[in-house]
Amino acid sequence: MKDIRINKQRLWDTLMEMGEIGGTEKGGSCRLALTDLDKQGRDLFVRWCEEAGCTITVDKMGNIFARRAGEDNSLPPVVMGSHLDTQPTGGKFDGVYGVLAGLEVIRTLNDNDIKTRAPVEASVWTNEEGSRFPPAMVSSGVFAGEFDLEYGLSRADLDGKTMGEELKRIGYAGDADVGGRSFKAFFEAHIEQGPILEDEDKKIGVVTDAQGQRWYELTLTGQESHxxxxxxxxxxxxxxxxxxxxxxxxxxGMDNQPNACATVGLLQVFPNSRNVIPGEVFFTVDIRHPNDKILEQMDQALREGAERIAEDARLEMEFKQIWHSPPVPFNKDCVDSVRRATEELGFSHRDMVSGAGHDACYISRVAPTSMIFVPCEDGISHNEAERADPDDLAAGCDVLFRAVVQHAND
Known part of the structure; x- marks a missing residue:
């Protein structure tokens, strides 16, 4: 174990090959959840895992679990993973790195003929981004009991197509029940999606917590006129x-610094004609903070302020909160194992709070969980310009390897 390292070039080549599926002109990736391109990415991942000797299970939300057997297969597995779906103008690393780092851990175990006591799994979680089917992390949420299966399958895109329909169409409506599977531990490797590690010249982020989030949909109705x-x-x-x-x-967002974020990311104007006064606008709001009390204060300010503005403008308003993910403290033992692996490998590191939501946030409700962050260039993510250094990606995967093997052999 002391001298074992993952294959940096193989990990990079795997990421680049996956990135070609839905590759964009500016060097990013567009694989929206449950599109034909998402199916191609899933099919490639499944093929790679089968070639690595894994058995594949797909549940009713399309979550994929690739298992490498252990010495005692009655034990719950140690699971790694993230997601393969992207934003419309996404990068090659967000989510995908966590999935393919899990595959690289399995390949490295095979290379060195290491048999773990408990099974080890690489996983893919469906529709983490929530870009096509809001809310985000819906399938890991069903797995963890936050949403029921009917709710998950009924999520619809802007064209009215549901997740259940699209899972069947692309062949990933599995037979396995969603949830009810014990994990010994769950680890998610991910690019930071922020600038802190790069700014401080740190190799690894040891993620101790994740921010709370609330998502809203608002519709304002006035009167169309010339x-x-x-x-x-x-x-x-x-x-x-x-x-x-x-x-x-x-x-x-500015009034609740530090750590607060507040964003409007989607806007639809009707009838959207240059010489017609808009009669209806639909838009989304995303607010985040690691302190739930402050997040509640932000929620109250949003509700009261929106109501006041709508009344003053003589507009009707439909206000819906569609998702609330409370702040998440990750499991101490898992966090400690990530920190210990980082120190054993001699990598610079810092503890940090995730500003983004991840599948690990929901999985933490049903299994001991932690995350591993690596730097991304200029902190840019959800963007075709998203970049990560091969050495940093390999370092995060080496940390993942050690933490997973430790938990699988405990």
Whole structure:
């Protein structure tokens, strides 16, 4: 164990080959959940895992589990993983790194003829991004009991297609029940998606906690009218109301520093014509903070402020909170094993809180869980310009290897 390292070039080549599926002109990836491109990525992962001697299980939410047998297969497995779906203009590493780092751990165990006491699994979680089917992390949420199966399968995209329908269409509506499987531990390796590790010249982020999040959908309804003859004082312009709320969302984030984030990322204007006053606007709000009390204060400020703005603009408002993921403290033993592996390997590191949500957040409710962060260039993610250094990716995978083997042999 002391001198074993993963195969850095193989990990990189695997990431680059997966990145070609849905590759974009600017060097990123677009594999929205349950599209044909997502199916291609899943098929490639399954083939690689079968070639590595794994058995494959797919559950009813399309989550994939590739198992490498242990000496005692009655023991619960140590599981690694993340997701293969991307944002519309995503990068090659977000989520994908955690999946393929898990595969590389299994390949390294095979290379060195190491038999772990407990089984080891690499996993893929369906629709982590929530970009096509909101909310995010829905399938790991079903696994952990946050959502029921009917809710998960009924999530629909903007065209009305549901996850259940699309899972069947691409051939990943599995037979296995979702959840009810014991994990000895779960580890998720991931790029940081922020600038802290790079700014501080640290190799590894030992993730102790994850921020809480709330997602909302708002619809403002006014009155469509001609842009020329309609006097300004009598207009009921839904887009003006939305603009005021969007500015308020940004102020809520700025007023709750440090650590608060507040974002409007999706906006639909109807009828979306240059000479018609907008009669309806649909938009989303995303607020985050690692302290649940402050997150509640941000929620209250958003609700009260949006109501006031809508009333002043004489607009009707539909306000829905569609998702709440409380702050997550990760398992101390798993966190300690990541920190210990990092120190044994001689990598610089720091403890940190994840600003993004991850499948590990839900899995932590049903299994001991931790995460491993590695730097990404300029902290950029959810962007085709997302970049990570092969040495950093290999370092995170080496840490993952040690932590997983330790837990599998305990």
């Amino acid at each position: 842009a020329g003859p309609t006097p300004m004082p009598i207009r009921r312009d839904a887009l003006v109301g939305a603009a005021r709320i969007i500015d308020m969302v940004n102020r809520i």
